[in-house]
Amino acid sequence: NLTPIQENDQQSGLVVVFRDLTAFRHLEELRKDFVANVSHELKTPLTSIVGFTETLLDGARTDPDTCKEFLQIIYKEGLRLQRLVADLLDLSKIESKQVPIKMDIVSVQMVVHDVVETLIEQMQAKNLRLLTDVAPLMVKMDTDCVRQILMNLLANAMNYTPIGGKVTVKVKQDDPYWIVQVMDTGIGIPEKDQPRIFERFYRVDKARSRNSGGTGLGLAIVKHLVELQHGEIEVESTVGKGSVFTVRFPLEYSEV
């Protein structure tokens, strides 16, 4: 009842405070979902590590082939846990703004070249062609951030492109921006999923992502890193044809 209270013929006031809890509840839901997701992501490899180790200890180790096969699974799942924890730490640092941004004037060609070098073997192993078309630009950037953005986008392009496909990195100037594009001739992303792939742990195909060693956090990290440098990221994709990830960074901006 919001009518002012009448007391002994004297008018007194009533202060009513409405606090909008919608945003708070939404954040709380997101936090709970996140904890549930992380627990699930940790549980899957751990179950497999414990299970296969038990079977080895119970006697399976006496057969060399079985022993090797199980140890390879344990190793693979261990690596997955390592990547997951590394990605979680990265994400938590970025989200709590503990990532110092250091802007330097750098040659984009050099940065792209460095990243491509580290991936060339994996590309060849999958018989993928990697093309670069990079303008000779000197721009202000945080080199580590841009490197990680490129690594994650290229890792995805590689993981989601079948054998024999093509991956292209393109960099150009389009005033007032410099633009990085990572394109692939891979499986593509259905339109309904496109707006959600930058969310933590969102995957179009869970099994495929896991098989390729994905943590489900790569694009969430990329989006944060892009925004730390005042950039934007978008995706265009056609199922069965491929995807184009476009990152747009302003050429001029003050240090964060």
Ligand code: ADP
């Ligand atoms: P993941 O570790 O699962 O690759 P990401 O956050 O990097 O996690 O990507 C989220 C999801 O977006 C992936 O699981 C995949 O379904 C989809 N995706 C990302 N990049 C591509 C791509 N280049 N081609 C097709 N699908 C992609």
